[in-house]
Amino acid sequence: MMHLKFCGAARTVTGSSFLVTAHGHQLLVDCGLFQGSKAVQERNYGDFPYNPADIDAVFLTHTHIDHIGLLPKLVKQGYRGPIFATEPTLDLARVMLADSAYIQQSEVERKNRKLARQGLPLLEPIYTVEDVRRTEKQFEVLEFDQPFTSLPGVRVVFRPSGHILGSALVTITSKIEPGEDRNVSLIFTGDLGATNRPIVPDPEPPGSSDYVVMESTYGDRDREEESGQFLRLAEIITETFARGGNVIIPAFAVERTQDLLYGLNKLIHHGKLKAEYVYLDSPLAIEVTEIFANHVDHFDEEAQHFRELAGDSPLYLPNLKMSRTVEESMALNKIRSHAVIISASGMCEAGRIKHHLKHNLWRPECSVVFVGYQAVGTLGRRILDGEKVVRIHGEEVRVRAQIHQLTGFSSHADQEELINWVSAFRKPPEEVFLVHGEEPAMAKLQQLLQEKLHLRVTIPSHLEEYELREVPGKVKEGMVIGAADTLSPSLWATSRRLTNALKALERAEVSPEEMARLLDGIDALRRHIEQVVTKQEKGVA
Structure with missing residues (x-):
């Protein structure tokens, strides 16, 4: 089976980072800086929720700092393996990380001057430019559609996500159990791009995957057309x-x-x-x-x-x-x-x-x-x-200029584009995990994906862990626990498979083998319901 831990961007927009354990190997997808409120930024200074030395490989979806900004800290604390990304992503990462380190060092120097005058302990930056240079030595190019297979039993592929130059969808495929022929697959959108954006190609369709970790930045709204936004900017x-x-x-x-x-x-x-x-x-x-x-x-x-x-x-x-x-x-x-x-x-x-x-x-x-x-x-x-x-810089500034917001420039897919992308799967995924969004956006997108596509959609909390198998299951609760699902994972999964089979039956596309599985599903659902009812009756008694 595959194991997934949400180390960032869970119920928040920044700090994207996900730990995948597959076939005995630990893979890290993104290692982003937390941005926003002081409480969120504090996560940048704590220990990683894993041992960096135990990671086998890191894969980057793209080069925005909330996806790569803690890489030098990862290396500083013991990671010695490769960091894979497309060539444009790595070229951009070199300058982005150096700039991040410079800003941190400058801010710390400024604060330390004040602390020194007060006789207080001095601060240290999260990492320095020297840490960035050491990190760059671990960069390795992995181009689109070039499978990574260096870890036995694991396959990783990049495909264009349409967000920024070089940005990638990351698909990880692994054996369900050692020695078995069956696979389990997981796709990360990183930041999914909008369609018809300037410069970058549109995001590729998702293909097939059992599980999805999907961003939800614009999950509660649609974006204005960019062409109109440029005309408005001219005005x-x-x-x-x-x-x-x-x-x-x-x-x-x-x-x-x-x-x-x-x-x-x-x-x-x-x-x-x-x-x-x-x-x-x-x-x-x-x-x-x-x-x-x-x-x-x-x-x-x-x-x-x-x-x-x-x-x-x-x-x-x-x-x-x-x-x-x-x-x-x-x-x-x-x-x-x-x-x-x-x-x-x-x-x-x-x-x-x-x-x-x-x-x-x-x-x-x-x-x-x-x-x-x-x-x-x-x-x-x-x-x-x-x-x-x-x-601003310790001085109060009155806001008297005219303030404008042009949302059409966003390189994130909007609500309609997110739903359209998910609906393009060759077969419905077992579960969709929504990340990288504010809670209202995630909640609205969850509702729409459940209502329109009848998918199981979960909003994980920070540090929650899941086992990814034929029937999804939560291993460890996160720091913030949301409302429990109305159906247990196994009951929900059985119900959805039954619904899909019935739809296929209506289209007269059911083979005898599928009909047998349908009957088994009905029987399993009946037994599960009987068990639930029995437990409830005992609880009432």
């Missing part, structure tokens, strides 16, 4: 410039920034927007953009076609200015109007974006445009939720 820019202000766009350095550059370039190319100055003020985003330009072969057909019209790379629009140095970034604070400033971090928790907000957020003629998800507890979320005054 916001034009209106803001007419008021004499700047447009500040907090953007994730990976994918969102490149999507913006690509879309703005198309608007300018088609005459929908004047070629005003656009400033990319993020050394990380600049590096990432260069990596994207080096992997044009991974772009989708539309981006390849636009490249022929726009030049060597469709990301480098006219009048694009890149601010690499601190001095160049500080100079932007003197610009009073007619500047579009794209800067990181996307949730406004760190980086140069905080300086640009400090200088423009209080000005009513300016606009701040959020084009990405803002986790609960972050500065971006507080601004988006309507706080009138926020604290």
